[in-house]
Amino acid sequence: MVCPYFAMCGLVLAGSAQPLSRAPFMECKGTALLLRTLAMLPLPFPMTLCACEVIKRSTWENVHILVDKWPDIDLPHSRVIRKVLWAITHNQMLEQHAEDCGFALLVILLVALRAIDYDDGAEGARSAYLYLTQSLLPKLEPHFEAAALDGWKPDLTDLRIYPFLMGLRQHDCHGTMLKIYVYKLPELTRGVLHCHHGQWGIEALIPHWLRQGSCLTTNHEEADYFFVPWHTWCDRIVHKMNQSRREVSAVYIDLMKRKQELLPHWTKNEGHDHVFIFSDQGMNFFPEWRDYIPHSMFVVTEALTPRCGPSCFNAWKDFTVPGHTDYFRYRRMAMFNLPTDQRTLLLNFHGRHPGLNDLYKNNYVRGNIIRVFDGLEGVSVGGFTDDYFERMGASHFCLVPMGTSSWTNHLYEAFHAGCIPVILSDGFKVPFESFLDWPSFSVKWPMTDVSKNLHKFLLDTPLWLLRKMKAAVDAHACWFDWHQVSEPAQACSPYLGILRELERKKPAMPRTSGPFWQHEEKL
DSSP: OOOSSGGGTTOOOTTOOOOOSSOOOSOOTTHHHHHHHTTTSOSSOOGGGTTSOOOOHHHHHHHHHGGGTGGGOOHHHHHHHHHHHHHHHHTTOHHHHHHHHHHHHHHHHHHHHHHIIIIIOHHHHHHHHHHIIIIIHHHHGGGHHHHHHTTOOOOOGGGGGHHHHTTOOOBOGGGOOOOEEEOOOGGGSOOHHHHTSSTTTHHHHHHHHHHTBTTBOSOTTTOSEEEEOOOHHIIIIIISOSOOHHHHHHHHHHHHHTHHHHOTTGGGTTTTTEEEEEOTTGGGGOTTHHHHOTTSEEEESOSSBTTTBGGGOOTTTOEEOOOOOOHHHHHHHHTTOOOGGGOOEEEEEESOOTTTOGGGTTOHHHHHHHHHHTTOTTEEEESOOTTHHHHHHTEEEEEEEOOSSSOOTHHHHHHHTTOEEEEEOTTOOOTTTTTSOGGGTOEEOOGGGOSHHHHHHHHTOOHHHHHHHHHHHHHHGGGGOTTOOSOTTOOOOHHHHHHHHHHHOSOOOOSSSSSSBOOGGGO
16 A cells, blocks of 8 residues: 555554554664665565565664754755655555664654655645654653663654644734735745755744734735745755746746736735745845835845845835744753853854855954954854854853844844844844844944954943843843744744734834944943
8 A cells, every 4th residue: 555644554643652562673674675676676665575674784874873963954865764764654564663663763754754844745744743743752752761872862852843833733823913814825835844944944934833823814805914925045045056046036026927816915905015024135036026026015134135235125114033043053052051150251253254264255344353352361253163052152242243244143043042142233133123122132333343442341341230131131032032933921932023013014213322232231
């Protein structure tokens, strides 16, 4: 029997977990021959080939390597492992492998989920996920300790966000009265499990979150906003690899030329109530936006886009949101978030700079950071380092210089590490500025004055103020955590920030008195 999805294989997912008859050792019968003949045999594989071979250990070494890497696996590798899973399920050997090599099967499922979601759709991914969580994991739990000793127990913490990513968890949209319509554009929105990764993940996460909320409506007459989803940068960078601006723009142009078919409610307000999400420098890859969507609302990670200019961002209709940090990366940074009294470094910056990368050869801000601060006591600056998270967690201040454009994810990483951000980018428009008191938990300093003046200013900060600002950083970190999706008691999240911006419906005025700021109690 062909089994494309787990739910079609006769498996009773809910409440079906039975204890294993023995410990799940690495016998993996029947798989080795399947792998050797996968490219040679016609489909379906003869059942006589299964259950007669003991898998070669060399074959499973690659799977073993992925035990700790599954949260950050890329799509091509996920597809390779999915072929192994397909061979097992196609020959109806799932339960046998749960008995013989359950932990290897667990790793295979975790790795393959991304490819299943992208290539087969959300239904197939949900079926695999439910089998993993409701059938396989309960069988393996009694053997976790033994598996850990053998290096076969994966860290499953990242599974916490999967019910949301799988569309299995609903929420109340923080009680908003807004009604939001999200267009269904399946060819442009494939693979949330894959496309929510990286700094471009907001393009997938925002519409996905809205689809699961009480504020979603399918009645265009009651809709306040119409979201137009497209995993633009996932398609361009992560999947199809470095498409040209013309190729990306062509997709947008085709969408707008077919708006009567694909965006049938555009004419309700001539696009004024339609919302487009642009991460990183996405607008540079659709320069024709001025011709097709000039009046629509833009949700962006940066207001001042290179080669696009200030005209790309209009404060009366557009707003900025935080960049996305992968959940596994966020968790690891939070592990090293030390209390103020235990922090041994005054400041740090580690990343690309003119001495390492030609793209940054004209970035004088980062160059000055290295020139001015390198070698000073209590300072850690330079290129990438293996203990980057530890250094952030041990620093009172994290320098946030501009990157190749005005924005940088260094800002949001600082919050995850409990590090007071020092913004060195004059054109950086911070998110949610209309209701967050940024001067209480950050410093914005002129990027033309990266000098000993900045070092002295930070060094002179009294301990009581360091503690106060550090506490404020920790209290506001939830505004930059895209994985707080449906906890009923959560006080803040970037999704709530988006709803607040949408509710305002008019320009947000900054709460600061000028282009730079300091904590009011230090003035």
